[in-house]
Amino acid sequence: MATMEQPLKSENDKKLYRSLRLDNGLKVLLIHDPDRNHGRIAQASLCESMASVSCSEEEEATDNELMEEEEEEEDTDALEFDKDLDEEQSHKMKDKGKSDAEKLAAAALSIRVGGFQDPEDLPGFxxxxxxxVFMGSEKYKSENEFDDFVTxxxxxxxxxxxxxxxxxVFDVLPKYFEGALDRFAQFFISPLLLKDSMExxxxxxxxxxxxxxxxxSVRKEQILQSIVPPGHPVGKFMWGNSKSIYIANDPDGSILNQRLNEYRQKYYLANRMNLVLQSRHTLDELEEIVRKIFSAVPSGPEPPGLDYSHLPPPFDVPEYNKIYKVAPVKDLNEVELRWALPTLLAHYK
Ligand SMILES: [Zn+2]
Known part of the structure; x- marks a missing residue:
């Protein structure tokens, strides 16, 4: 295990940070949060922290804009937060956290794989x-074990x-952080990916x-995606649905299930993941927990074909320089002007 360059922080920041890399290549940022007061800001502040682990998070966000909602009034950003709980349930949980008057511990894990990597024949894979991966693991077989534990x-x-x-991402009362992390880590160690859960x-x-x-807003994005040059990953249909995630002559789903397992083994590798933990646990405690639990996440060679820098800019096409009149679903009138910028990755720092 290697210690990495430690993050810079503000003098006013009472949190303590430690970044390290496990032997399997998993990059980890640990945050000791001395604040014991309740407040549901753990996940939000964690998102900021993700950028500290690797600037790639922030870089990729530029590309990701295509898939992201831009208007606050839209609330169907399903792809972004798809395990959406209904409002009522979500409020109930918030209240629960508050009544315990205790700030929640939180974790986030990102993997470098997404819609761009979807197989050509399985959009949305x-x-x-x-x-x-939420649907049970070798260690915790029940389908909703993790969600139940956390909620x-x-x-x-x-x-x-x-x-x-x-x-x-998840958060949970600090007392249960280790138990939740152990269940969470199994998504990446030994998920069952059962045929029975696929449907x-x-x-x-x-x-x-x-x-x-x-x-x-999703419709507008889809229009933009439809004008990129053929074969460009930006043009992919990344949501997926029951028509796109379908293999002919596979009545019992065996082939789809095999593809799913292969896909996971190819991309869900520790050396392609960043993990951030934040809790009132000490940094030493967090380090011990993370080493004990996450060292079992498999690592492997970097999959080929993930460098898109040779591709032409997706919007350098005549179709981009046009006015599109879109009939809205909602009752709204708006004008939107768009510019396609060159990549700014090299200037991130
Ligand atoms: Zn989803």
């Missing part, structure tokens, strides 16, 4: 896999699939797509 203990969990990354999760993916269909 990355999103489907994101759903499937029973004052927390919440979610995940999203973007163009080039998949992110899983249910396909339905979930399908219903998220159906929810996105009437979203004006």
């Amino acid at each position: 990355s999103h489907f896999l994101e759903h499937m 029973t203990h004052g927390g919440n969990s979610n995940a999203h699939t973007a163009c080039e990354e998949t992110v899983f 249910r999760e396909l339905r979930a993916v399908d219903s998220e797509f159906e929810m996105a269909v009437p979203s004006d």
